[in-house]
Amino acid sequence: MIREPTKKKETSVTGCIRCGTCCKKGGPAFHLEDKPLIESGTILAKHLFTIRKGEPAYDNLKGCLLPSATDIIKIKSQKSARTCIFYDEESSRCKIYHKRPVECKALKCWDTREIEAIYDRNRLTRQDLMGDINGLWDLIEDHQERCAYETVLTLVDEIKASKTDPLLEKKALYIIQYDLQIRSSVIKKGNVDSHMIDFLFGRTIFDTLKSLGMNIRRKNGKHLFTTTIPSDPQPT
Ligand code: SF4
Structure with a gap:
């Protein structure tokens, strides 16, 4: 599943307050820059799922379901929730914070320009990996x-x-x-x-x-x- 639209909010927040909201809306999609995370075993193949080319998928920027232009490889969610499997509810922390994918680094709920700039660029595909x-x-x-x-x-x-x-x-x-x-x-x-x-x-x-x-x-x-x-x- 792809995250809900990440449109700029009317908010006074100017930095991450670790509310966990972004991690509870589904895991990130991978980009070419994330390839080493998978190749090094930081994130295992069993933690991932693929939205195949052509599969209807929710486009966060356009706000509608569209056939996916390429594979979209994403981190799975926890059972019975959309929360990313690497989110630890007890500590409100990402278990791989220092090695998190580029979308997680770019996603700032108080300023969405960075995530919008990379959103559908350089998506990692199964062919890149296998x-x-x-x-x-x-x-x-x-x-x-x-x-x-x-x-x-x-x-x-x-x-x-x-x-x-x-x-x-x-x-x-x-x-x-x-x-x-x-x-x-x-x-x-x-x-x-x-x-x-x-x-x-x-x-x-x-x-x-x-x-x-x-x-x-x-x-x-x-x-x-x-x-x-x-x-x-x-x-x-
Ligand atoms: S990888 Fe970490 S920062 Fe990214 S959505 Fe999952 S828990 Fe959040």
């Missing part, structure tokens, strides 16, 4: 192609327009199954930590379709479209 890992990168590219958001979003529109076209639903179900299978295969055969999957492949197509208003359910290990398909997408 493009030279043969095998794994091939899988990620293959997944990106077969589960491209351009295809998925077009299918959603077509299914909504046709209401119940079995062929379109079959196409969507194929993508859902492929997306789930590759995740499970990478965990089982590749011995990859399951907590890294959201970083490697983004959120599941199943979850995306549900958030876009598709009525899908799982029964006996299979996914099925149910009869009524709402016409209004549910923003994430």
